[in-house]
Amino acid sequence: MDAVTLTAPRAHPTRDRGDAEALARLAKVDMAAVDALILDRMQSSVPVIPLLAEHIVSAGGKRLRPLLTIAAARSATADRPDADLTAALKLAASVEFIHTATLLHDDVVDGSERRRGKVAAHLIWGSATSVLVGDFLFARAFELMVETDQIRALGILAQASSVIAQGEVLQLTRAHDLNLDQETYLRIISAKTAELFAAAAESGAVGVGADPKTTSALRSYGLNLGLAFQLADDALDYGGSSEALGKNAGDDFREGKVTMPLLLAVARTRGREDAFWDRTINGNQRTDDDFRRARELIVGTGAVSATLDAAGEYADAAKTALGVLPNGEWKAALERLADFAVSRAS
Amino acid sequence: MDAVTLTAPRAHPTRDRGDAEALARLAKVDMAAVDALILDRMQSSVPVIPLLAEHIVSAGGKRLRPLLTIAAARSATADRPDADLTAALKLAASVEFIHTATLLHDDVVDGSERRRGKVAAHLIWGSATSVLVGDFLFARAFELMVETDQIRALGILAQASSVIAQGEVLQLTRAHDLNLDQETYLRIISAKTAELFAAAAESGAVGVGADPKTTSALRSYGLNLGLAFQLADDALDYGGSSEALGKNAGDDFREGKVTMPLLLAVARTRGREDAFWDRTINGNQRTDDDFRRARELIVGTGAVSATLDAAGEYADAAKTALGVLPNGEWKAALERLADFAVSRAS
Numbered sequence: 150m151d152a153v154t155l156t157a158p159r160a161h162p163t164r165d166r167g168d169a170e171a172l173a174r175l176a177k178v179d180m181a182a183v184d185a186l187i188l189d190r191m192q193s194s195v196p197v198i199p200l201l202a203e204h205i206v207s208a209g210g211k212r213l214r215p216l217l218t219i220a221a222a223r224s225a226t227a228d229r230p231d232a233d234l235t236a237a238l239k240l241a242a243s244v245e246f247i248h249t250a251t252l253l254h255d256d257v258v259d260g261s262e263r264r265r266g267k268v269a270a271h272l273i274w275g276s277a278t279s280v281l282v283g284d285f286l287f288a289r290a291f292e293l294m295v296e297t298d299q300i301r302a303l304g305i306l307a308q309a310s311s312v313i314a315q316g317e318v319l320q321l322t323r324a325h326d327l328n329l330d331q332e333t334y335l336r337i338i339s340a341k342t343a344e345l346f347a348a349a350a351e352s353g354a355v356g357v358g359a360d361p362k363t364t365s366a367l368r369s370y371g372l373n374l375g376l377a378f379q380l381a382d383d384a385l386d387y388g389g390s391s392e393a394l395g396k397n398a399g400d401d402f403r404e405g406k407v408t409m410p411l412l413l414a415v416a417r418t419r420g421r422e423d424a425f426w427d428r429t430i431n432g433n434q435r436t437d438d439d440f441r442r443a444r445e446l447i448v449g450t451g452a453v454s455a456t457l458d459a460a461g462e463y464a465d466a467a468k469t470a471l472g473v474l475p476n477g478e479w480k481a482a483l484e485r486l487a488d489f490a491v492s493r494a495s
Numbered sequence: 496m497d498a499v500t501l502t503a504p505r506a507h508p509t510r511d512r513g514d515a516e517a518l519a520r521l522a523k524v525d526m527a528a529v530d531a532l533i534l535d536r537m538q539s540s541v542p543v544i545p546l547l548a549e550h551i552v553s554a555g556g557k558r559l560r561p562l563l564t565i566a567a568a569r570s571a572t573a574d575r576p577d578a579d580l581t582a583a584l585k586l587a588a589s590v591e592f593i594h595t596a597t598l599l600h601d602d603v604v605d606g607s608e609r610r611r612g613k614v615a616a617h618l619i620w621g622s623a624t625s626v627l628v629g630d631f632l633f634a635r636a637f638e639l640m641v642e643t644d645q646i647r648a649l650g651i652l653a654q655a656s657s658v659i660a661q662g663e664v665l666q667l668t669r670a671h672d673l674n675l676d677q678e679t680y681l682r683i684i685s686a687k688t689a690e691l692f693a694a695a696a697e698s699g700a701v702g703v704g705a706d707p708k709t710t711s712a713l714r715s716y717g718l719n720l721g722l723a724f725q726l727a728d729d730a731l732d733y734g735g736s737s738e739a740l741g742k743n744a745g746d747d748f749r750e751g752k753v754t755m756p757l758l759l760a761v762a763r764t765r766g767r768e769d770a771f772w773d774r775t776i777n778g779n780q781r782t783d784d785d786f787r788r789a790r791e792l793i794v795g796t797g798a799v800s801a802t803l804d805a806a807g808e809y810a811d812a813a814k815t816a817l818g819v820l821p822n823g824e825w826k827a828a829l830e831r832l833a834d835f836a837v838s839r840a841s
């Protein structure tokens with residue numbers, strides 16, 4: 150294959166590629182403090198708990214959600230470099246605990262085999278232990294939040310937790326439904342993914358006593374960023390705009406999971422490919438050849454680029470929300486993160 | 496068999512039989528308000544959530560834990576009949592949500608088939624949905640607590656939740672361990688059962704602004720009552736002091752669960768019955784005949800009456816803790832509940 154054809158035309162050729170590194174660098178010291186808190190508070194005298202928790206927590210991932218809490222707190226106090234971040238650090242660790250608890254339960258619910266490049270915890274310690282350690286981390290999150298004495302931040306994260314659980318149930322009951330409309334799909338990912346991004350940023354702002362305008366802007370940034378990330382992830386699962394497949398590409402299809410690119414392709418091939426989709430998604434019969442064919446249809450109908458267009462719009466909305474914040478390195482880094490959310494799939 | 500021999504000698508022949516009715520009657524109006532709150536807050540736009548929640552919530556059970564929250568709030572305000580119970584009612588509903596969430600997860604973890612006289616929810620809606628609806632109810636509990644604006648009560652129930660989860664994991668890893676010592680067993684039931692009784696009562700006291708002495712007395716009452724209830728339950732599973740078996744008798748043995756009567760009997764038949772215990776508990780091979788034999792050994796070695804003696808001591812400690820409270824109908828009803836905890840197994 151000709152090297153020139155390796156990359157399909159970009160959905161947004163003018164979009165800055167952005168990066169997540171600028172933010173990670175700025176937040177390095179704060180995130181080290183968050184990591185220390187996480188490590189300290191996942192301890193228990195019941196030996197398997199820290200073992201299992203460490204397995205998933207130390208695998209790390211990007212710590213994107215607590216990073217958002219810190220970034221929100223820092224950007225809201227850009228004019229107060231000596232602002233007290235004690236509460237925000239604890240809220241950031243709480244956010245990561247909530248996220249980790251949902252991952253543990255998700256993997257049990259989906260029967261997933263891998264998580265963060267490692268064997269999923271429930272395959273090592275059993276589903277029962279994974280469920281209970283998830284419960285423990287969730288409870289620990291609330292214990293940590295109580296320490297901040299910030300009942301408003303607590304309310305934000307409690308509500309987010311109930312929204313997430315409802316989103317999970319909604320997804321579970323509609324996961325293989327080819328008739329899912331786009332609105333319902335967006336409702337699912339808003340609840341499952343974007344809500345915690347929103348709450349992470351909002352609670353960081355609340356944790357440093359930001360004014361309502363700033364707080365609401367940061368919440369809006371988080372929500373839109375979360376949607377952009379999820380939609381770009383959905384596109385990446387079919388290779389994004391690149392012809393080269395990423396290492397986890399095909400996972401959604403293999404699990405028969407209905408995502409935006411698939412929904413769009415199903416709609417755009419209505420009357421032509423119904424039997425194929427019915428067999429592979431509703432009928433749960435999927436081979437590697439089927440994935441190749443699904444990908445052809447999804448890329449060929451423009452479903453991937455339409456998904457990336459939508460992701461781009463959410464990223465733009467995220468950046469727009471930041472408008473009310475004073476300019477500075479934190480704001481700039483958040484803008485670059487929004488661009489990166491989409492460009493990594495382009 | 497002669498009717499006279501149907502009842503074995505009582506462990507505590509002088510103990511008042513007590514009852515749970517006096518308290519239920521006193522708390523009738525408050526508990527109706529709690530029930531209304533529970534029904535209202537378990538709603539969700541995701542249809543399966545209220546369906547599953549109603550299945551387990553409306554099966555009812557004794558609502559013992561929220562009843563404790565109400566009783567604590569009322570007995571701490573015996574001299575203020577017009578005290579505002581809004582927060583206590585919400586805390587009571589939160590306590591029931593936390594309890595229900597743990598039941599849903601427990602049944603998945605244990606693979607239990609029945610709950611509160613009904614088919615267990617996970618057998619109807621699947622384990623995945625049960626786990627996620629449990630998460631939802633747990634999150635809802637915290638949302639409800641946030642509404643009370645009582646960060647201290649929140650801290651009590653957050654800590655209780657993490658203690659419960661740790662107790663569950665500890666039990667899971669030691670459930671079939673015949674070498675479990677009594678101290679570890681008491682640690683497990685303190686965490687799994689008594690902690691929520693303690694937190695339920697304590698948060699009720701905090702919710703009405705009770706003084707530290709009253710609050711701590713009510714916590715102590717709840718903790719000791721929880722231990723008394725659990726030990727009496729353990730005894731009941733082998734028929735208690737009666738020769739007639741209750742309807743759920745044998746469940747613990749059938750699940751190979753190590754409880755106090757079994758631990759005592761194993762210790763008291765050491766060297767004689769090791770092979771029997773090893774096969775039935777460690778080896779997981781149990782017939783109905785095995786249950787009859789286990790029960791003979793457990794009753795014959797006095798393990799049941801020793802368990803009831805221990806339960807009686809905790810019930811007495813619960814009543815003693817109430818000493819600092821002003822006399823009145825609520826205090827009297829709590830005393831009768833402590834007696835009932837044990838006598839129902841005698």
